[in-house]
Amino acid sequence: MTTDTHDITVTVNGTPYRRQVESRLLLSDFLRHDLLLAGTHVGCEHGVCGACTVIFDGAPVRSCLMFAAQADGHAIETVEGLAPDREHLHPLQQAMHECHGLQCGYCTPGILMTMKVFLEENPAPDETQIREALSGNLCRCTGYQHIVEAVKLAAERMRR
Amino acid sequence: MKPAPFRYVAARTVEQALALKAEHGEDARFLAGGQSLVPTMNFRLTQPALLIDINPLAALAGVRNGAAERLRIGALTRYRTLEREAAIAAKLPLVQQALPHIAHPQIRNRGTIGGNLAHADPASEMPAIVVALGGRLRAQSAKGERWIAAADFFVGALTTALHPDEMLTEVELPVAPPRSGAAFLEVSRRRGDFALIGVACTVRLDEAGRCVEARIGLCNAGDAPVFAKAACDALVGRPLGAAEIGAAADLVQGAIDPGGSIHASKEFQRHLARVLTARALAAANERARQDYRP
Numbered sequence: 001m002t003t004d005t006h007d008i009t010v011t012v013n014g015t016p017y018r019r020q021v022e023s024r025l026l027l028s029d030f031l032r033h034d035l036l037l038a039g040t041h042v043g044c045e046h047g048v049c050g051a052c053t054v055i056f057d058g059a060p061v062r063s064c065l066m067f068a069a070q071a072d073g074h075a076i077e078t079v080e081g082l083a084p085d086r087e088h089l090h091p092l093q094q095a096m097h098e099c100h101g102l103q104c105g106y107c108t109p110g111i112l113m114t115m116k117v118f119l120e121e122n123p124a125p126d127e128t129q130i131r132e133a134l135s136g137n138l139c140r141c142t143g144y145q146h147i148v149e150a151v152k153l154a155a156e157r158m159r160r
Numbered sequence: 161m162k163p164a165p166f167r168y169v170a171a172r173t174v175e176q177a178l179a180l181k182a183e184h185g186e187d188a189r190f191l192a193g194g195q196s197l198v199p200t201m202n203f204r205l206t207q208p209a210l211l212i213d214i215n216p217l218a219a220l221a222g223v224r225n226g227a228a229e230r231l232r233i234g235a236l237t238r239y240r241t242l243e244r245e246a247a248i249a250a251k252l253p254l255v256q257q258a259l260p261h262i263a264h265p266q267i268r269n270r271g272t273i274g275g276n277l278a279h280a281d282p283a284s285e286m287p288a289i290v291v292a293l294g295g296r297l298r299a300q301s302a303k304g305e306r307w308i309a310a311a312d313f314f315v316g317a318l319t320t321a322l323h324p325d326e327m328l329t330e331v332e333l334p335v336a337p338p339r340s341g342a343a344f345l346e347v348s349r350r351r352g353d354f355a356l357i358g359v360a361c362t363v364r365l366d367e368a369g370r371c372v373e374a375r376i377g378l379c380n381a382g383d384a385p386v387f388a389k390a391a392c393d394a395l396v397g398r399p400l401g402a403a404e405i406g407a408a409a410d411l412v413q414g415a416i417d418p419g420g421s422i423h424a425s426k427e428f429q430r431h432l433a434r435v436l437t438a439r440a441l442a443a444a445n446e447r448a449r450q451d452y453r454p
Contacts, residue, residue: 004167023168023211026202045161046199050266059240059269065198066270069168070191070213114266135351136264 008072012037013081021068028052030068031078039079039109043138050137053110054078060114079109082116092116092154101150103141111137115151123159127152163201170213174220174300177212178327182302184210185324191215192236192275195267220274220329223247232332235274243268251335253447254293254342254360258285261344264352277313278328280320283354283380285346287314290331291385292360292377298330299323307332314384340364341447343440346379347432349423355380356424357432359412363400363444371395374408374441381416381433388412391437400445409438 004023009016012035019034026045031037031054043051045064052063055077082090089097092112102108111134118125118133125133130151131144139147171177181188188210189197200206214220220236223245231251233242239262242248242255249256262268262276262285276286277297290297290310297308299322313321322328336342346358358379364372374395376388391411398404413434420426 003165006168022165024163024165026162029162045202047195047267050264053266056269060266061270062195062266064202065194067168067194067198067211069170070215072170118265132260132351133265136266 006069006072008069010068010071010073011075013077019068023067023069025068026064027054027066027068027071027076028063030071031063031076034068037078037080041106041109043106043110048138049107049110050114051107051110053113053137055113055117058117060117077113077116079112082112090116091157092119092150095150095154095157096147099146099150099153101142101147107137107139107141111139111147115154119151119155119158123155125151125155161202163198164204164207166201166208167210168213169210170216172216174214174217174327174329175302177214177217178300178302178325180210180212181327182325188212190275190278190327192278193238193271194275195263195271196275196279196281214327221272226332229335229337230332231335232330233273235278235327235329235331236272237274239268239271239273239276240265242273252293252333253336254289254344254362255286255333257342258289258344258358258360261285261346261348261352261355261358267352273331274328277331278320278322280314280316280318280384281354282314282317282382282384283358284385285344285355285358285360285379287385288358288377288379289344289360290333290377291387292362292375293333294375295331295333297328298332299326300329301325301327305329311387316383319384336362337364339366339448339451341444341449341451343443343447345436345440345443347436357381357418357429357436359433359436359440361437361440361444363395363441363448365445365448369399369449371398371400371404371445374400376408376412376437376441378412378416378433378437381418381429383419386416388415388437390415395441400441402442405438405441405445408441409434412437 041051043049189208226232346355391408418429
């Protein structure tokens with residue numbers, strides 16, 4: 001079987017990229033290996049852990065459950081695009097830092113991208129809603145308590 | 161954890177997708193949300209030669225009115241869309257209640273009702289709901305189309321009545337009638353996991369509060385979604401008190417043959433089915449009693 005490839009144009013964090021990709025290339029591997037945006041982490045590669053969550057056309061999705069070829073013509077946000085500049089963190093990142101919302105940090109990019117959209121849609125969530133929204137992201141270090149605190153703090157600051 | 165090589169085609173029209181499927185049959189798979197298919201490809205349990213991506217086919221997505229008090233949901237409609245769709249909350253309360261139980265927000269952002277149903281995982285919520293509601297499913301091929309009753313659609317675990325050249329394009333469900341109530345309950349090990357047992361039920365009452373119709377579907381209770389007919393029949397004609405509900409729940413417990421697993425023995429699953437059926441029937445009955453829409 002000859003290799004099936006596709007020419008795609010994908011906008012990632014506002015920058016358009018043109019690449020040739022093999023059909024079977026996962027979107028997660030495309031971001032990490034082809035675009036060298038290794039902030040998107042790969043955990044389970046079957047949709048369970050949430051580490052690879054990116055924002056696809058405005059919605060958080062598992063990048064390990066999509067093919068790069070499917071991203072042709074679409075817009076993606078990754079953790080690299082979260083901070084406004086090199087001097088400042090996004091309020092979610094700042095709150096995760098202050099509340100000790102991470103230890104090893106492996107799950108953090110997926111959690112940040114999930115929570116970014118969640119807070120945009122739910123500016124004043126209660127703890128139950130936060131935990132529900134976090135349910136698709138596994139963290140094996142923190143026990144989630146500090147992540148929930150961080151999301152609360154970020155929500156409060158982002159409402160101001 | 162990388163898929164085997166395949167050829168990828170982003171379909172431009174439904175006709176093109178169906179022609180490709182007719183040509184390649186079992187060697188080709190449709191890619192909808194991919195939330196069930198792609199994990200199996202990553203594990204190399206599924207190795208299609210051709211992947212026909214139907215995501216560009218916007219005509220397959222959306223909710224519209226069907227004939228005579230029925231709603232039609234396009235196969236490519238994403239679960240997140242259904243969560244936000246006012247018609248679902250108003251007309252299909254059983255579906256609305258089940259949506260939060262279907263995996264996680266990120267999965268629902270991508271996952272589609274058609275992909276979920278065509279995957280036919282007996283532990284999945286939506287097949288049990290479609291069976292409970294007595295819906296029907298539209299199968300299209302290059303040769304034409306047919307409607308398949310939900311009871312005939314789910315043949316077994318991961319197996320449907322779809323032919324190799326057919327695509328599931330739409331599901332049609334009856335809207336909740338006046339004086340009816342719905343309830344969906346499940347027990348899973350963690351939020352978003354597959355149900356150890358899930359129960360979907362609706363109850364319709366007459367003006368005197370007697371049960372006119374009850375419908376009970378279960379997930380993970382067998383090789384395919386289960387419709388608990390004997391229990392449903394036993395409830396008709398009477399007000400639903402604790403005794404009637406308990407008797408129906410006992411019938412469900414005795415009728416199902418769940419697979420059992422390291423997480424839940426067959427006996428425990430049967431126990432859960434009885435307890436959840438009783439709770440769901442009581443909740444649905446209460447909602448029906450409060451529902452006095454003309």
